Amino acid sequence: MDFVNLSQDNVHYINHKPWLKIKRQKTKTTAEIPLLDQAMSLIQKYRNHPLAQENERLFPRISNQRLNAYLKEIADICGIKRNLTFHLARYTFATTITLSQGVPIESISQMLGHTKITTTQIYASVLEDKLGRDMEQVQGRIGATFGKAS
Known part of the structure:
Protein backbone atom coordinates (compact mmCIF):
# COMPACT_ATOMS: atom_id res chain seq x y z
CA MET A 1 0.00 0.00 0.00
CA ASP A 2 2.02 2.91 -1.29
CA PHE A 3 -0.45 5.49 -0.03
CA VAL A 4 0.45 5.08 3.66
CA ASN A 5 3.99 6.25 2.86
CA LEU A 6 2.94 9.42 1.05
CA SER A 7 4.33 12.68 2.40
CA GLN A 8 4.03 16.29 1.33
CA ASP A 9 7.27 15.72 -0.63
CA ASN A 10 5.26 13.48 -3.00
CA VAL A 11 2.91 16.33 -3.99
CA HIS A 12 4.19 18.49 -6.85
CA TYR A 13 2.50 21.21 -8.85
CA ILE A 14 2.60 21.22 -12.62
CA ASN A 15 0.89 24.20 -14.26
CA HIS A 16 -0.63 25.03 -10.85
CA LYS A 17 -2.28 21.59 -10.65
CA PRO A 18 -1.39 19.03 -7.95
CA TRP A 19 0.37 15.84 -9.03
CA LEU A 20 1.57 12.89 -7.03
CA LYS A 21 5.08 11.63 -7.73
CA ILE A 22 5.85 8.27 -6.16
CA LYS A 23 8.19 5.33 -6.44
CA ARG A 24 6.13 2.14 -6.29
CA GLN A 25 7.11 -0.34 -3.59
CA LYS A 26 6.20 -3.43 -5.59
CA THR A 27 7.54 -2.54 -9.04
CA LYS A 28 10.16 0.08 -8.08
CA THR A 29 8.85 2.26 -10.92
CA THR A 30 8.25 6.00 -10.62
CA ALA A 31 4.74 7.23 -11.32
CA GLU A 32 3.43 10.75 -11.76
CA ILE A 33 -0.31 11.04 -11.31
CA PRO A 34 -2.51 14.13 -11.59
CA LEU A 35 -4.63 14.44 -8.45
CA LEU A 36 -8.39 14.81 -8.71
CA ASP A 37 -10.12 17.39 -6.52
CA GLN A 38 -11.56 14.56 -4.42
CA ALA A 39 -8.06 13.24 -3.68
CA MET A 40 -6.89 16.70 -2.65
CA SER A 41 -9.92 16.98 -0.35
CA LEU A 42 -8.87 13.76 1.39
CA ILE A 43 -5.30 15.01 1.74
CA GLN A 44 -6.60 18.24 3.30
CA LYS A 45 -8.93 16.32 5.61
CA TYR A 46 -6.16 14.15 7.05
CA ARG A 47 -3.36 16.74 6.97
CA ASN A 48 -3.69 17.48 10.71
CA HIS A 49 -4.47 13.94 11.89
CA PRO A 50 -2.12 13.13 14.80
CA LEU A 51 -1.04 9.77 13.33
CA ALA A 52 -0.22 11.43 10.02
CA GLN A 53 1.70 14.30 11.60
CA GLU A 54 3.63 11.93 13.85
CA ASN A 55 5.14 10.21 10.81
CA GLU A 56 5.16 13.31 8.57
CA ARG A 57 2.74 11.54 6.21
CA LEU A 58 -0.32 12.70 4.27
CA PHE A 59 -2.48 9.96 5.82
CA PRO A 60 -2.48 8.05 9.10
CA ARG A 61 -0.34 4.95 8.89
CA ILE A 62 -2.55 1.85 9.03
Whole structure:
Protein backbone atom coordinates (compact mmCIF):
# COMPACT_ATOMS: atom_id res chain seq x y z
CA MET A 1 0.00 0.00 0.00
CA ASP A 2 2.02 2.91 -1.29
CA PHE A 3 -0.45 5.49 -0.03
CA VAL A 4 0.45 5.08 3.66
CA ASN A 5 3.99 6.25 2.86
CA LEU A 6 2.94 9.42 1.05
CA SER A 7 4.33 12.68 2.40
CA GLN A 8 4.03 16.29 1.33
CA ASP A 9 7.27 15.72 -0.63
CA ASN A 10 5.26 13.48 -3.00
CA VAL A 11 2.91 16.33 -3.99
CA HIS A 12 4.19 18.49 -6.85
CA TYR A 13 2.50 21.21 -8.85
CA ILE A 14 2.60 21.22 -12.62
CA ASN A 15 0.89 24.20 -14.26
CA HIS A 16 -0.63 25.03 -10.85
CA LYS A 17 -2.28 21.59 -10.65
CA PRO A 18 -1.39 19.03 -7.95
CA TRP A 19 0.37 15.84 -9.03
CA LEU A 20 1.57 12.89 -7.03
CA LYS A 21 5.08 11.63 -7.73
CA ILE A 22 5.85 8.27 -6.16
CA LYS A 23 8.19 5.33 -6.44
CA ARG A 24 6.13 2.14 -6.29
CA GLN A 25 7.11 -0.34 -3.59
CA LYS A 26 6.20 -3.43 -5.59
CA THR A 27 7.54 -2.54 -9.04
CA LYS A 28 10.16 0.08 -8.08
CA THR A 29 8.85 2.26 -10.92
CA THR A 30 8.25 6.00 -10.62
CA ALA A 31 4.74 7.23 -11.32
CA GLU A 32 3.43 10.75 -11.76
CA ILE A 33 -0.31 11.04 -11.31
CA PRO A 34 -2.51 14.13 -11.59
CA LEU A 35 -4.63 14.44 -8.45
CA LEU A 36 -8.39 14.81 -8.71
CA ASP A 37 -10.12 17.39 -6.52
CA GLN A 38 -11.56 14.56 -4.42
CA ALA A 39 -8.06 13.24 -3.68
CA MET A 40 -6.89 16.70 -2.65
CA SER A 41 -9.92 16.98 -0.35
CA LEU A 42 -8.87 13.76 1.39
CA ILE A 43 -5.30 15.01 1.74
CA GLN A 44 -6.60 18.24 3.30
CA LYS A 45 -8.93 16.32 5.61
CA TYR A 46 -6.16 14.15 7.05
CA ARG A 47 -3.36 16.74 6.97
CA ASN A 48 -3.69 17.48 10.71
CA HIS A 49 -4.47 13.94 11.89
CA PRO A 50 -2.12 13.13 14.80
CA LEU A 51 -1.04 9.77 13.33
CA ALA A 52 -0.22 11.43 10.02
CA GLN A 53 1.70 14.30 11.60
CA GLU A 54 3.63 11.93 13.85
CA ASN A 55 5.14 10.21 10.81
CA GLU A 56 5.16 13.31 8.57
CA ARG A 57 2.74 11.54 6.21
CA LEU A 58 -0.32 12.70 4.27
CA PHE A 59 -2.48 9.96 5.82
CA PRO A 60 -2.48 8.05 9.10
CA ARG A 61 -0.34 4.95 8.89
CA ILE A 62 -2.55 1.85 9.03
CA SER A 63 -2.14 -1.74 7.94
CA ASN A 64 -3.87 -3.29 4.94
CA GLN A 65 -5.80 -5.50 7.37
CA ARG A 66 -7.06 -2.46 9.34
CA LEU A 67 -7.95 -0.61 6.14
CA ASN A 68 -9.98 -3.58 4.91
CA ALA A 69 -11.74 -3.74 8.30
CA TYR A 70 -12.73 -0.07 7.90
CA LEU A 71 -14.01 -0.80 4.38
CA LYS A 72 -16.07 -3.71 5.73
CA GLU A 73 -17.57 -1.40 8.35
CA ILE A 74 -18.44 1.17 5.66
CA ALA A 75 -20.05 -1.57 3.56
CA ASP A 76 -22.14 -2.70 6.54
CA ILE A 77 -23.31 0.85 7.29
CA CYS A 78 -24.20 1.45 3.63
CA GLY A 79 -25.88 -1.93 3.16
CA ILE A 80 -23.34 -3.03 0.56
CA LYS A 81 -23.26 -6.82 0.33
CA ARG A 82 -19.93 -6.99 -1.50
CA ASN A 83 -16.69 -7.56 0.40
CA LEU A 84 -14.92 -4.20 0.06
CA THR A 85 -11.11 -4.33 0.05
CA PHE A 86 -8.24 -2.06 -0.88
CA HIS A 87 -7.72 -4.13 -4.03
CA LEU A 88 -11.38 -3.65 -4.99
CA ALA A 89 -10.89 0.10 -4.54
CA ARG A 90 -7.99 0.00 -7.04
CA TYR A 91 -10.14 -2.05 -9.40
CA THR A 92 -13.01 0.44 -9.11
CA PHE A 93 -10.64 3.32 -9.79
CA ALA A 94 -9.28 1.55 -12.86
CA THR A 95 -12.67 0.60 -14.29
CA THR A 96 -15.31 3.06 -13.09
CA ILE A 97 -13.32 6.20 -12.40
CA THR A 98 -10.91 6.10 -15.33
CA LEU A 99 -11.47 3.51 -18.05
CA SER A 100 -15.24 3.93 -18.36
CA GLN A 101 -14.71 7.71 -18.46
CA GLY A 102 -12.47 7.44 -21.52
CA VAL A 103 -9.01 7.58 -19.95
CA PRO A 104 -6.61 5.67 -22.24
CA ILE A 105 -5.47 2.32 -20.90
CA GLU A 106 -1.82 3.40 -21.18
CA SER A 107 -2.47 6.24 -18.74
CA ILE A 108 -4.33 3.93 -16.35
CA SER A 109 -1.46 1.45 -16.49
CA GLN A 110 0.96 4.21 -15.48
CA MET A 111 -1.28 5.40 -12.63
CA LEU A 112 -1.67 1.87 -11.27
CA GLY A 113 2.08 1.27 -11.49
CA HIS A 114 1.80 -1.70 -13.82
CA THR A 115 5.00 -2.52 -15.67
CA LYS A 116 3.11 -4.41 -18.41
CA ILE A 117 0.04 -3.12 -20.24
CA THR A 118 -1.32 -6.68 -20.30
CA THR A 119 -1.83 -6.46 -16.53
CA THR A 120 -4.03 -3.41 -17.00
CA GLN A 121 -5.91 -4.96 -19.92
CA ILE A 122 -7.44 -7.46 -17.49
CA TYR A 123 -9.40 -4.54 -16.01
CA ALA A 124 -10.66 -3.53 -19.44
CA SER A 125 -12.10 -6.93 -20.32
CA VAL A 126 -15.11 -6.51 -18.03
CA LEU A 127 -16.45 -3.23 -19.33
CA GLU A 128 -19.18 -4.33 -21.75
CA ASP A 129 -21.10 -1.09 -21.28
CA LYS A 130 -18.02 0.89 -22.33
CA LEU A 131 -17.69 -1.28 -25.42
CA GLY A 132 -21.33 -0.59 -26.25
CA ARG A 133 -20.85 3.19 -25.84
CA ASP A 134 -17.68 3.10 -27.94
CA MET A 135 -19.49 1.33 -30.77
CA GLU A 136 -22.40 3.81 -30.57
CA GLN A 137 -19.84 6.59 -31.08
CA VAL A 138 -18.40 4.76 -34.08
CA GLN A 139 -21.91 4.34 -35.50
CA GLY A 140 -22.55 8.04 -35.02
CA ARG A 141 -19.35 8.94 -36.83
CA ILE A 142 -19.80 6.62 -39.80
CA GLY A 143 -23.60 6.73 -40.02
CA ALA A 144 -23.67 10.10 -41.77
CA THR A 145 -20.91 9.05 -44.17
CA PHE A 146 -22.10 5.61 -45.13
CA GLY A 147 -25.82 5.81 -44.33
CA LYS A 148 -27.81 3.07 -42.63
CA ALA A 149 -27.42 -0.56 -43.63
CA SER A 150 -30.42 -2.00 -45.45
